[in-house]
Amino acid sequence: MRWLTIFLLLSLMACATSPLTVNQTAKVPNSRVLAIQWITQGPNTGSLVVKRDGGFMGSACMIRVFVDAVPVADLAPSEKVELFVAFGEHSVVATSNGICGGGTSEAAVVIMPERQRILRIASGQSGDIFLQPSAF
Numbered sequence: 683m684r685w686l687t688i689f690l691l692l693s694l695m696a697c698a699t700s701p702l703t704v705n706q707t708a709k710v711p712n713s714r715v716l717a718i719q720w721i722t723q724g725p726n727t728g729s730l731v732v733k734r735d736g737g738f739m740g741s742a743c744m745i746r747v748f749v750d751a752v753p754v755a756d757l758a759p760s761e762k763v764e765l766f767v768a769f770g771e772h773s774v775v776a777t778s779n780g781i782c783g784g785g786t787s788e789a790a791v792v793i794m795p796e797r798q799r800i801l802r803i804a805s806g807q808s809g810d811i812f813l814q815p816s817a818f
Contacts, residue, residue, distance in 0.1 A: 699735030699759070699805045703818045707733045707762040710755050714744070715763065717754040723766040728793035732774065733762035733816070734803040743782035745803050745811065748775040757803065769793050776803045776813045787813035 715721055723729075732747050734757040744756040747763065750772050755763040756779055771792050778784040784805060791799045802816035 699737035701802060701804065701816070701818075702733065702736050702760060704731055704733060704762060704800060706736075707760050710757055710761045710763045714756040714758075715754070716756070717749070717752055717765070720749070720754060720765040720767060721763075726769055727766040728769055728795060729798040730765045730767050730772070730774070730791060730793060731762055731798060731800045732757070732765070732776070732803065733800065734759055735805065736760040737805070743778050743780040743784075745776050746779040747803075748777070749773070751775075767793055769795065774801055774813065776811055778811060782809070784809050784811040787811045789813045789815070791815075 734745055736759050744758055746753055747755050747757060749765060749767060754765060757763065771790060773788060773790055775786060775788045777786040789801060791801065793799060800816040802814055804812045806812065
């Protein structure tokens with residue numbers, strides 16, 4: 683009985699995603715970047731990094747990221763995309779791309795000069811997608 687309880691607890695812990703730092707995530711391959719024009723820095727643009735947690739939950743599906751309703755990248759677990767978007771306020775959306783559930787999550791970000799903004803995509807044990815600011 684004790685081993686069964688330990689196994690069940692470990693199984694539940696493996697279901698949630700784990701936060702990763704920007705340095706722990708891999709750059710999304712260019713083949714899954716959908717807005718190539720935003721991956722190089724231009725005048726009056728700032729850095730927006732969207733990174734996806736590592737872990738088992740939702741790992742069978744890509745997460746599609748949109749900025750201002752424009753699809754920009756499909757992220758697998760433990761991947762990130764750095765975008766250079768115009769200064770000002772933007773809407774960022776993350777949604778499951780494929781047969782997985784999880785719904786959609788949205789966040790507003792303000793891009794400013796000399797300040798990188800980082801958003802984290804996480805999946806909870808219920809499979810829901812969360813898009814939230816990250817400090818690391």
